Amino acid sequence: MxxxxxxxxxxxxxxxRFGLVDKNGKIHFKxxxxxxxxxxxxxxxxxxxxxxxxxxxxxxxxxNFKLLGVGIxxxxxxxxxxxxxxxxxxxxxxIIPLAKHFNEKLNVPALLTNDAKAAALGEMQFGGAKGMKDxxxxxxxxxxxxxxxxxxxxxxxxxxxxxxxxxxxxxQHGRQCGCGRKGCLEQYCSxxxxxxxxxxxxxxxxxxxxxxxxxxxxxAKYIYEQALSGNEAAFxxxxxxxxxxxxxxxxxxxxxxxxxxFLSGGLAQAGELIFNPxxxxxxxxxxxxxxxxxxxxxxxxxxxxDDAAILGAASLIWQNPKP
Amino acid sequence: MxxxxxxxxxxxxxxxRFGLVDKNGKIHFKxxxxxxxxxxxxxxxxxxxxxxxxxxxxxxxxxNFKLLGVGIxxxxxxxxxxxxxxxxxxxxxxIIPLAKHFNEKLNVPALLTNDAKAAALGEMQFGGAKGMKDxxxxxxxxxxxxxxxxxxxxxxxxxxxxxxxxxxxxxQHGRQCGCGRKGCLEQYCSxxxxxxxxxxxxxxxxxxxxxxxxxxxxxAKYIYEQALSGNEAAFxxxxxxxxxxxxxxxxxxxxxxxxxxFLSGGLAQAGELIFNPxxxxxxxxxxxxxxxxxxxxxxxxxxxxDDAAILGAASLIWQNPKP
Numbered sequence: 240m241x242x243x244x245x246x247x248x249x250x251x252x253x254x255x256r257f258g259l260v261d262k263n264g265k266i267h268f269k270x271x272x273x274x275x276x277x278x279x280x281x282x283x284x285x286x287x288x289x290x291x292x293x294x295x296x297x298x299x300x301x302x303n304f305k306l307l308g309v310g311i312x313x314x315x316x317x318x319x320x321x322x323x324x325x326x327x328x329x330x331x332x333x334i335i336p337l338a339k340h341f342n343e344k345l346n347v348p349a350l351l352t353n354d355a356k357a358a359a360l361g362e363m364q365f366g367g368a369k370g371m372k373d374x375x376x377x378x379x380x381x382x383x384x385x386x387x388x389x390x391x392x393x394x395x396x397x398x399x400x401x402x403x404x405x406x407x408x409x410x411q412h413g414r415q416c417g418c419g420r421k422g423c424l425e426q427y428c429s430x431x432x433x434x435x436x437x438x439x440x441x442x443x444x445x446x447x448x449x450x451x452x453x454x455x456x457x458x459a460k461y462i463y464e465q466a467l468s469g470n471e472a473a474f475x476x477x478x479x480x481x482x483x484x485x486x487x488x489x490x491x492x493x494x495x496x497x498x499x500x501f502l503s504g505g506l507a508q509a510g511e512l513i514f515n516p517x518x519x520x521x522x523x524x525x526x527x528x529x530x531x532x533x534x535x536x537x538x539x540x541x542x543x544x545d546d547a548a549i550l551g552a553a554s555l556i557w558q559n560p561k562p
Numbered sequence: 563m564x565x566x567x568x569x570x571x572x573x574x575x576x577x578x579r580f581g582l583v584d585k586n587g588k589i590h591f592k593x594x595x596x597x598x599x600x601x602x603x604x605x606x607x608x609x610x611x612x613x614x615x616x617x618x619x620x621x622x623x624x625x626n627f628k629l630l631g632v633g634i635x636x637x638x639x640x641x642x643x644x645x646x647x648x649x650x651x652x653x654x655x656x657i658i659p660l661a662k663h664f665n666e667k668l669n670v671p672a673l674l675t676n677d678a679k680a681a682a683l684g685e686m687q688f689g690g691a692k693g694m695k696d697x698x699x700x701x702x703x704x705x706x707x708x709x710x711x712x713x714x715x716x717x718x719x720x721x722x723x724x725x726x727x728x729x730x731x732x733x734q735h736g737r738q739c740g741c742g743r744k745g746c747l748e749q750y751c752s753x754x755x756x757x758x759x760x761x762x763x764x765x766x767x768x769x770x771x772x773x774x775x776x777x778x779x780x781x782a783k784y785i786y787e788q789a790l791s792g793n794e795a796a797f798x799x800x801x802x803x804x805x806x807x808x809x810x811x812x813x814x815x816x817x818x819x820x821x822x823x824f825l826s827g828g829l830a831q832a833g834e835l836i837f838n839p840x841x842x843x844x845x846x847x848x849x850x851x852x853x854x855x856x857x858x859x860x861x862x863x864x865x866x867x868d869d870a871a872i873l874g875a876a877s878l879i880w881q882n883p884k885p
Binding site: 387 | 812847
């Protein structure tokens with residue numbers, strides 16, 4: 240039997256993970272390479288392509304498959320141009336036409352978008368957003384990424400850079416952001432943001448609280464474990480993060496009135512610790528007309544964290560298969 | 563010659579204005595009735611329908627025309643249901659199925675949306691947004707209304723209530739809003755908002771400043787005239803309004819990355835007095851990636867204020883003509 244498969248490729252600062260995905264979201268093969276091993280992006284394209292082409296799975300007797308296309312999720316990915324543009328977390332400088340490279344190498348359609356938008360598509364194609372036409376997908380990782388679906392389509396905007404909710408200014412004159420502005424949402428609601436909040440809380444109790452701490456071990460996971468073991472400052476750090484996130488999400492609703500908002504990424508793994516204060520603040524700040532019958536749900540992503548990026552990238556192709 | 567025309571009906575708290583519009587945006591006939599004369603919405607539907615049907619313009623020899631459909635713009639209009647829902651500015655209470663009433667009376671398709679969304683469609687069909695797929699349309703009237711276009715389509719959201727930017731909370735714990743929350747954008751950036759700002763400025767200079775003033779004459783137009791004649795407080799009121807509006811619009815860009823943002827309504831008629839501080843603050847608060855080549859434009863609506871609502875309502879039909 241000839242399988243029809245789409246390649247999903249997730250380019251990260253450290254790892255490039257990829258797999259072959261069928262129309263039901265089953266991953267038939269996956270592998271990874273170190274992104275940093277390839278100073279020239281064309282060499283990564285060649286290496287990934289060879290691995291994909293050499294795939295044959297004797298167990299499933301899929302020695303033969305038809306590759307429908309290549310979907311790529313990447314930081315600072317521009318869907319409209321198929322390029323990665325000035326990504327601060329990658330060693331490749333400037334504008335990289337990665338979709339074009341894959342298209343030339345494999346002679347199939349290649350589509351690229353940013354990692355959060357790809358994950359949003361994956362959630363719609365294979366996850367909890369199946370059948371939804373209007374939803375927002377948020378990734379709470381090092382930064383805060385987002386993908387917004389309206390009328391059943393991803394919003395790219397006129398330049399491909401829609402959905403940068405992490406850079407909504409949430410507190411005027413707030414924390415300095417890497418973008419050059421102050422008070423951006425991702426400075427508060429992300430794995431990085433909660434660490435800053437935790438330090439702020441410790442210092443507000445005792446200005447020298449962090450002097451003796453090995454701050455290098457303090458990350459979102461550490462704060463999560465501290466909160467579980469009864470550390471009040473850690474618990475309050477989650478509360479404050481959720482309070483701001485819920486407030487920001489309530490504002491988001493005034494734009495696209497989504498059916499649901501999905502939270503994914505490291506910080507979302509904290510479960511109730513982050514979801515409870517987020518939902519509380521969301522409901523408190525929501526415009527009353529959105530509180531009627533069709534209650535807007537705040538949900539965890541239903542895709543396995545490890546596979547979400549590959550599925551999302553592949554769904555770029557499965558959204559519009561051209562067999 | 564048999565003209566094909568769409569009816570555009572603009573329901574306001576005081577007046578209901580309507581006209582017949584051809585596919586080029588030419589209004590072949592217009593008239594109005596007092597909304598308040600019709601305690602029963604069905605009676606208004608009958609009166610408007612009779613005026614529309616009796617239309618014959620001897621000058622243009624259009625004694626005969628084919629009515630393609632009826633488009634309606636109304637406060638609190640729900641496109642998905644064709645209803646006006648709990649509109650605070652209308653005497654009709656509860657949920658009014660106005661599109662159904664027109665459909666039954668005239669036996670043509672009838673579509674209804676809120677007034678700002680209708681105006682956004684009009685701008686795309688007949689005005690400065692022709693050819694744009696991604697833009698935001700803002701009305702600065704008594705409140706702040708908005709219509710968001712992405713991927714060439716209006717965003718309605720899962721419940722029809724997307725595009726309520728006037729109720730984005732812009733200042734936490736700020737001015738009390740009629741919606742029950744505090745700090746909503748329309749409490750600052752609207753004809754009503756600038757009056758509050760003007761009073762705040764006067765009182766900050768002298769707590770008794772408004773004691774002797776006939777505050778009933780102070781509206782946005784008055785402040786505009788004061789600003790033109792050199793009144794500093796009035797000038798600063800426009801500056802402050804523009805500063806907050808530019809900041810809010812810069813945040814809006816992170817959602818849909820529009821090609822342009824259109825400002826319409828009474829306050830937008832103030833021209834440079836409102837556009838200059840808005841653009842200045844917009845550029846200052848904009849995420850750097852949006853400042854590259856494709857500069858996002860802040861523009862006045864190109865439609866005549868008086869006709870915009872009728873054209874917008876008619877464009878609901880012209881968007882998808884079913885002749």
